[in-house]
Amino acid sequence: MAARQEGIPVKVGELARVTGLTVRTLHHWEERGLVVPSARTASGHRVYDDGDVRSVYQVVALRELGLPLEAIGGLLSSGSFADVLTAHLDQVDARLAALHALRGTLAAVVDRLRDAPDPDPSDVLMMIDEVSRVNDTFAQYFTPEQVAALRARRAEGGTAAAAWPGLIADVQAEMDAGTDPTEPRVQALAARWSELLAAFHRGDESLQRQLYRLREENPGEVTAAGGPDQAMIDYVARAGVTG
Numbered sequence: 244m245a246a247r248q249e250g251i252p253v254k255v256g257e258l259a260r261v262t263g264l265t266v267r268t269l270h271h272w273e274e275r276g277l278v279v280p281s282a283r284t285a286s287g288h289r290v291y292d293d294g295d296v297r298s299v300y301q302v303v304a305l306r307e308l309g310l311p312l313e314a315i316g317g318l319l320s321s322g323s324f325a326d327v328l329t330a331h332l333d334q335v336d337a338r339l340a341a342l343h344a345l346r347g348t349l350a351a352v353v354d355r356l357r358d359a360p361d362p363d364p365s366d367v368l369m370m371i372d373e374v375s376r377v378n379d380t381f382a383q384y385f386t387p388e389q390v391a392a393l394r395a396r397r398a399e400g401g402t403a404a405a406a407w408p409g410l411i412a413d414v415q416a417e418m419d420a421g422t423d424p425t426e427p428r429v430q431a432l433a434a435r436w437s438e439l440l441a442a443f444h445r446g447d448e449s450l451q452r453q454l455y456r457l458r459e460e461n462p463g464e465v466t467a468a469g470g471p472d473q474a475m476i477d478y479v480a481r482a483g484v485t486g
Contacts, residue, residue, distance in 0.1 A: 433482035
């Protein structure tokens with residue numbers, strides 16, 4: 244924005260130039276009662292004094308925060324900046340949460356598509372539906388921050404994340420063979436299980452409790468997603484693992 248000399252009233256064209264706004268925008272704000280020029284010349288041209296110019300900059304600043312003109316009008320008339328900005332912050336948080344959820348859905352679908360590079364359109368729709376149902380379930384148990392943390396850990400999981408399917412398969416093989424949980428090879432699997440759990444929870448007890456609750460209340464969905472069933476949980480628990 245260009246500089247102007249204070250104390251000297253300006254016409255609408257000059258105000259538009261120094262603020263970077265358009266004359267049409269300033270006229271619109273006047274119609275909405277946001278910034279009404281204090282005077283007019285004998286020929287009817289609008290004249291803005293220092294107070295009017297400050298009001299213009301206030302509206303510009305509030306617009307940059309994302310507030311709609313309706314909210315700005317109420318704020319300028321009431322002066323209740325804290326209440327209006329707090330309400331706007333709540334709206335921004337809600338939009339961010341929705342965007343996080345959308346990103347999670349997209350990321351999960353992209354992961355699935357990498358395993359099926361040429362899917363049928365109906366398969367893509369089915370993937371989106373399945374992922375959306377999983378996300379809805381997660382939203383019942385975790386805060387947006389916890390969901391974001393889980394997704395970040397999955398994205399950065401690398402070797403640890405890739406180890407789970409093989410470990411679950413190895414434990415299932417020992418169960419099918421009737422191996423006693425106290426046998427050394429099962430104990431070794433149990434130790435690996437504990438390591439992977441610790442790497443995933445990272446000491447976050449609240450997250451750990453909610454994960455346990457999710458598993459206990461949704462065993463079918465957990466198993467369908469490739470997780471362990473209750474029989475396997477009981478088996479590794481007898482080998483000394485909690486979780």
